Amino acid sequence: MNVRIEQSLANSYSYAEYRNHVSQLLLEGLSTGATQSEDLTHYSTLNEVRMNRLDKTIKIPQEVxxxxxxxxxxQTLLVISEGWCGDAAQILPVLNKLAEATDKLELRIVLRDDNTELMDNFLTNGSRSIPKLILIEPETTTVRGSWGPRPHGAVQLILDAKEKFGHITPETKADLQKWYLQDKGISTMEEVVLLLNNTENM
Structure with missing residues (x-):
């Protein structure tokens, strides 16, 4: 596992590099990932707008x-992501704000489809769900914990929709974006900081 983590870190992006990489691909009409489609490029374009807004508006509460x-x-926050992922677009700017607020955290990002062996060690209910945050001790590259792909409130929203409709509807996706908008990144901050504090006490 440590070797895989080291390889992934060597191929990782900073937040600024990740944003630039996604933007450059969009200029060519492409998205990140092994699969290309108009839908994925469309989602990536929407996510660019969302992330630009969040970069300007996310605020860290005093208690956090x-x-x-x-x-x-x-600690290193290694996040598995893709540019087309709506949840990643909501969460990565929040994690970036946390990393900027302390010299104890470094945020690094890798693409899921380029790091499938790493991804397969951090599945969610057997699925390659992203974003996935892996908490790493820098000196030893030891994994101290993981989090994702969504805050608990967003997870519950999706579970409720699946139970009611049997699948995720377009309305559910819209409701999820509204949830993130109202939450303002607070749930992500609180859950990730709790993970950080818990690992310090291990």
Whole structure:
């Protein structure tokens, strides 16, 4: 596992590099990932707009800032993502804000379809669901925990929709985006900071 983590980190992007990579592909009419389609390019374009907005509007609450200030160990947030993923577009800007707020965190991003062996070690109910955050101890590349692909509230919204309709409807996808809009990244911050604090106490 450590070797796989090291290889993935070597091929990873910073947040700025990831954003630039997705943007450059879109200029060529392409999306990230092994599969290309008009839908995926369309989703990637929507996500660009969402991420630009979130980069400007996400604010870290005082209580979250204080917990970040209490971190004693350096940790790497390695996130598996793709440019077309709507959940990743909502979550990556939040993780970037957390990493910018403390010198104890470094955010690195890898593409799922380029790192399938890594992805297959962090499946969600047998699925390659993204984004997936892997918490890594930098000195040893030891995995300390993982999180994702969504905050608990968003997970529940999807589960309720599947139980009611048997599948995810377009209305469900719209409801999910509304949920993220109203949540303002708070759930992601609180859950990730809880994971960080728990690993420090291990």
């Amino acid at each position: 800032q204080e917990k970040l200030g209490d971190l004693k160990k350096e």
